[in-house]
Amino acid sequence: MVGANAVGAHRGEAGGGDPAAEVARGRRPSTTREAIARLALELFDRKGFDATTVDEIAAAVGISRRTFFRYYSSKRDVVWGEFDAELVRLRDQLMSAPQDEPMMDVVRRAVVATNRFGAGELDELRIRMGLISTVPALVAHSAVRYTEWCEVVADFVAGRVGGSPDDLGPQAVARAALGTAMAAFACWAQHDTDDLTGEVDGAFRLLADGFDEDRLRLWVHRDPGSGTPGA
Amino acid sequence: MVGANAVGAHRGEAGGGDPAAEVARGRRPSTTREAIARLALELFDRKGFDATTVDEIAAAVGISRRTFFRYYSSKRDVVWGEFDAELVRLRDQLMSAPQDEPMMDVVRRAVVATNRFGAGELDELRIRMGLISTVPALVAHSAVRYTEWCEVVADFVAGRVGGSPDDLGPQAVARAALGTAMAAFACWAQHDTDDLTGEVDGAFRLLADGFDEDRLRLWVHRDPGSGTPGA
DNA sequence: GACTTTATAGCACTCGATGCCAAAATGGAA
DNA sequence: TTCCATTTTGGCATCGAGTGCTATAAAGTC
Numbered sequence: 001m002v003g004a005n006a007v008g009a010h011r012g013e014a015g016g017g018d019p020a021a022e023v024a025r026g027r028r029p030s031t032t033r034e035a036i037a038r039l040a041l042e043l044f045d046r047k048g049f050d051a052t053t054v055d056e057i058a059a060a061v062g063i064s065r066r067t068f069f070r071y072y073s074s075k076r077d078v079v080w081g082e083f084d085a086e087l088v089r090l091r092d093q094l095m096s097a098p099q100d101e102p103m104m105d106v107v108r109r110a111v112v113a114t115n116r117f118g119a120g121e122l123d124e125l126r127i128r129m130g131l132i133s134t135v136p137a138l139v140a141h142s143a144v145r146y147t148e149w150c151e152v153v154a155d156f157v158a159g160r161v162g163g164s165p166d167d168l169g170p171q172a173v174a175r176a177a178l179g180t181a182m183a184a185f186a187c188w189a190q191h192d193t194d195d196l197t198g199e200v201d202g203a204f205r206l207l208a209d210g211f212d213e214d215r216l217r218l219w220v221h222r223d224p225g226s227g228t229p230g231a
Numbered sequence: 232m233v234g235a236n237a238v239g240a241h242r243g244e245a246g247g248g249d250p251a252a253e254v255a256r257g258r259r260p261s262t263t264r265e266a267i268a269r270l271a272l273e274l275f276d277r278k279g280f281d282a283t284t285v286d287e288i289a290a291a292v293g294i295s296r297r298t299f300f301r302y303y304s305s306k307r308d309v310v311w312g313e314f315d316a317e318l319v320r321l322r323d324q325l326m327s328a329p330q331d332e333p334m335m336d337v338v339r340r341a342v343v344a345t346n347r348f349g350a351g352e353l354d355e356l357r358i359r360m361g362l363i364s365t366v367p368a369l370v371a372h373s374a375v376r377y378t379e380w381c382e383v384v385a386d387f388v389a390g391r392v393g394g395s396p397d398d399l400g401p402q403a404v405a406r407a408a409l410g411t412a413m414a415a416f417a418c419w420a421q422h423d424t425d426d427l428t429g430e431v432d433g434a435f436r437l438l439a440d441g442f443d444e445d446r447l448r449l450w451v452h453r454d455p456g457s458g459t460p461g462a
Numbered sequence: 463g464a465c466t467t468t469a470t471a472g473c474a475c476t477c478g479a480t481g482c483c484a485a486a487a488t489g490g491a492a
Numbered sequence: 493t494t495c496c497a498t499t500t501t502g503g504c505a506t507c508g509a510g511t512g513c514t515a516t517a518a519a520g521t522c
Contacts, residue, residue, distance in 0.1 A: 023520075023521095024520085025468070025519065026469065026518075026519055027467080027470075027518040027519050028468085028518075029470095030470070053509090054508080054509070063470080063471090064470070064471045067471070069510065069511080073510090074509080075509070103447075104442055139378060142374055143371050143374035144367055144371050160444065163451040163452070166418070168415060168418040168434055169437065169447050169450055169451045171414035171417065172414040173437075174410075175409075175410030175411065175413050175414045176438055176442070177407075177410075178410055179403070179405075179406030179409055179410040182406050183399060187402060203403045206403055207403065207407055208441045209441050210335060210440050211334070211335055211404045211407070211439070213392065216388075216392045216404070217392045220400045221394070255499090256489050256497075256498050256499070257487075257499025257500065258487040258488055258498080258499050259487075259499085260499090260500065260501090261501070284478085285478065294501080295502045297480095297502060297504095298501055300478090300479065300480080305478080306479095
């Protein structure tokens, strides 16, 4: 096979600090999730998501179609990268907040904190979010992934106000928060703004104000880059 | 063919009041969207959505697989019934509200008004909403349909506060409102409550309060059926 | 070199969805 | 009645995503 074992170096790494450090027996993986994602995103960006087949991605990576599905359970999942890890971070942020901090402040800070990205990541993130919020197949799949996000928030809210995370109160807060975050991401991916943090923060302040009509009007007619009216 | 022309009576109806009243030439449709939906929902309810194939639905209706796709562009769309018509009603409700009524009140009233159902429709609606909010493939597809819903709300908000419907303000309001409505529907479909209107109304009042922690606590610990605290 | 473990390739298959074309069914006109 | 235009239908071929199964390749161990 051509290009086999291109990732041979990846061996000794002990995952998440496993002290046993098992010496990794068996055949070496011929690629990584990251390598697949990089090539796939490039194809998506160039030819479009729907027009790119799994066969093409597999060919670009140098693996078989069947192997692709062992790394990602679906073509859509490639766009989501390591979303699971972000959910863990969100949960940590929410749970570690002081009890006397207002609930919606905690949510706002947690969402902002879990969505800080370095300048090097922003380009790829914009491609990802652009795809997620525009390609119908990915818009659809996003609902499934975001449901997990909502569960994390609903757990937190239920812990604050009582009741079950499945109850209307926690669910409404979680889904409204999700909608707010989605709006911020979609607008950021679409426009030229570089200030993702500011967009998210501002949107959540509007939410905490119950989308007060006057504050909203101020926000819409704000001077771009002048901060957050009503903060 | 067996059972051909079972819908022969459907002929002379002039659609939506078309004065020309063309006399309907050509072969008669052998079924209707409603008949397909009824049989399909029964199958979904009995065997599950994923376990029901399009071939089975077509066989139950007495049409070919190919014909099924002429009535519904996808298997998922069957669950959504006449959703397009509801969007028109929502837009009408929003646009016809008095200019001096507070924005979020208009949204709340419009959502409540477009979701009043007679007792006879509630059982089927519960099946529909239960499927939409639980089956992964339908949860996914819901995002696509709900995007259209958001556009209607965002148009209205942009008309109130200025700017484009694609801007962050209108988008955040629309998506947060959507999340609130989804939570109300999902909870209603899952629980024994019969009061869909009350759930929706209460959830939107919480939203307009910015999900104030104290009001939320009151709502969660409310006496079921005792009205809406904080209304 | 035989054995165990892990990753891979390839094949067959299901199912949703689409394009194309021939056939059936209907009303109207010659 | 016969022919024609119109509309719906059915069947076929095709594509692409996703899954189960099996044989094989590559690695470490004994």
